[in-house]
Amino acid sequence: MHITQLNISNVRNLLGTSLLPCKNGNFIFGENGSGKSSLLESIFLISRGKSFRARDIRTVISESATDCIVYSTIQNCEEMTNSIGVKRCMKGSLEAKCDGIRIKSSAELSALVPLQLVDANSFDLVDGSPSARRKFLDWGVFHVEHLYSQAWSSFQKALKQRNYALKYESGANLTVWNNELSRLNKIVTDFREKYLLDFVSFLQSAFNRYEPLKDIEIEYNRGWAEDEAFEDILIRSETTDRLQGYTSSGAHKADLSIGIGKIKARDKLSRGQTKLLAYALKLAQGELFKKLTGKKCIYLLDDLPSELDEINKMLVFEHLADLDCQFFVTGVDKSDFLSHLPKKTCKMFHVEQGNITECNY
Numbered sequence: 001m002h003i004t005q006l007n008i009s010n011v012r013n014l015l016g017t018s019l020l021p022c023k024n025g026n027f028i029f030g031e032n033g034s035g036k037s038s039l040l041e042s043i044f045l046i047s048r049g050k051s052f053r054a055r056d057i058r059t060v061i062s063e064s065a066t067d068c069i070v071y072s073t074i075q076n077c078e079e080m081t082n083s084i085g086v087k088r089c090m091k092g093s094l095e096a097k098c099d100g101i102r103i104k105s106s107a108e109l110s111a112l113v114p115l116q117l118v119d120a121n122s123f124d125l126v127d128g129s130p131s132a133r134r135k136f137l138d139w140g141v142f143h144v145e146h147l148y149s150q151a152w153s154s155f156q157k158a159l160k161q162r163n164y165a166l167k168y169e170s171g172a173n174l175t176v177w178n179n180e181l182s183r184l185n186k187i188v189t190d191f192r193e194k195y196l197l198d199f200v201s202f203l204q205s206a207f208n209r210y211e212p213l214k215d216i217e218i219e220y221n222r223g224w225a226e227d228e229a230f231e232d233i234l235i236r237s238e239t240t241d242r243l244q245g246y247t248s249s250g251a252h253k254a255d256l257s258i259g260i261g262k263i264k265a266r267d268k269l270s271r272g273q274t275k276l277l278a279y280a281l282k283l284a285q286g287e288l289f290k291k292l293t294g295k296k297c298i299y300l301l302d303d304l305p306s307e308l309d310e311i312n313k314m315l316v317f318e319h320l321a322d323l324d325c326q327f328f329v330t331g332v333d334k335s336d337f338l339s340h341l342p343k344k345t346c347k348m349f350h351v352e353q354g355n356i357t358e359c360n361y
């Protein structure tokens with residue numbers, strides 16, 4: 001799947017601009033503040049209905065406007081074309097349509113346009129809190145298991161109810177939520193573990209592509225003690241959970257531990273190597289997605305050249321070429337990309353004060 005046309009209005013300094021991306025590599029260069037990340041933000045809006053940089057959509061809408069609109073045509077894997085449009089208003093509402101039919105949720109939108117982003121926040125995958133790694137894992141499960149989204153949202157509702165019961169309700173009510181949470185905890189965990197069976201080997205072969213990552217190991221922690229049934233843990237931890245006011249174990253505490261031997265990756269890798277690891281993680285996920293669904297996700301790679309040396313930059317571009325997917329990569333200098341641009345499969349765009357023009361190279 002790939003975007004064939006993009007029209008953007010009123011996303012930050014992109015007041016009204018359009019581009020015809022190519023099927024594979026799209027290289028976007030321009031000075032600081034020219035609008036490169038805003039272009040990626042616009043594409044992200046098409047997939048998720050929200051920004052990857054701002055919680056408050058009002059900061060994304062151009063100062064002079066009251067709403068922003070991104071319209072795209074997308075060629076899907078069956079070579080059919082869909083038009084997808086997303087509008088966000090100052091009041092926060094999301095309006096999204098595919099071929100004129102209203103899309104009801106951002107999950108539905110994400111399923112239509114599978115997209116991966118690597119930006120400055122992707123360092124969190126390695127050195128951030130477990131929630132970044134859970135989100136990463138869940139991206140993969142969501143896109144291959146159609147029932148996962150529903151199971152995960154039911155789990156979160158039951159978790160909220162149990163946390164409420166811990167604070168305000170008697171033992172009988174707590175038992176009801178213990179049972180419901182146990183049931184959903186098993187469904188969510190089974191989905192994740194099934195996905196991980198394949199994913200671990202994809203990760204390993206991705207790490208093997210990059211010399212500094214060869215010894216990286218991933219270990220999954222499901223969110224509660226390995227040797228105890230979840231139902232028993234909920235009963236045993238009632239007193240401490242009541243004191244804390246929340247459920248201390250479960251699928252909401254799952255994590256991937258990323259290490260080299262006994263040392264955590266974040267304590268050993270340099271900044272550039274950490275960035276490389278984030279790329280390897282995300283690209284491995286795209287490879288598995290392609291194998292399991294026959295589809296290709298779109299990659300947004302913000303400021304790829306910074307902190308990566310020439311060899312690792314080349315390895316990332318080789319990895320992308322093997323994936324044969326559409327990607328949008330930004331950088332400040334045209335020269336950062338020139339040696340990585342196979343003419344037949346790539347396009348280059350220059351962004352200048354919110355205007356995007358295709359250019360020769």
Ligand SMILES: Nc1ncnc2c1ncn2[C@@H]1O[C@H](COP(=O)(O)OP(=O)(O)O)[C@@H](O)[C@H]1O
Pocket residue numbers: 011012013030031032033034035036037038039058059060061062063064
């Ligand atoms: N709501 C907004 N309205 C208009 N311009 C904005 C808004 N938010 C940010 N900008 C401006 O948009 C420009 C582009 O930002 P950005 O896409 O982050 O640049 P780049 O990634 O090329 O460095 C910046 O100059 C920024 O000041």
Ligand SMILES: [Mg+2]
Pocket residue numbers: 036037038302303
């Ligand atoms: Mg930027």
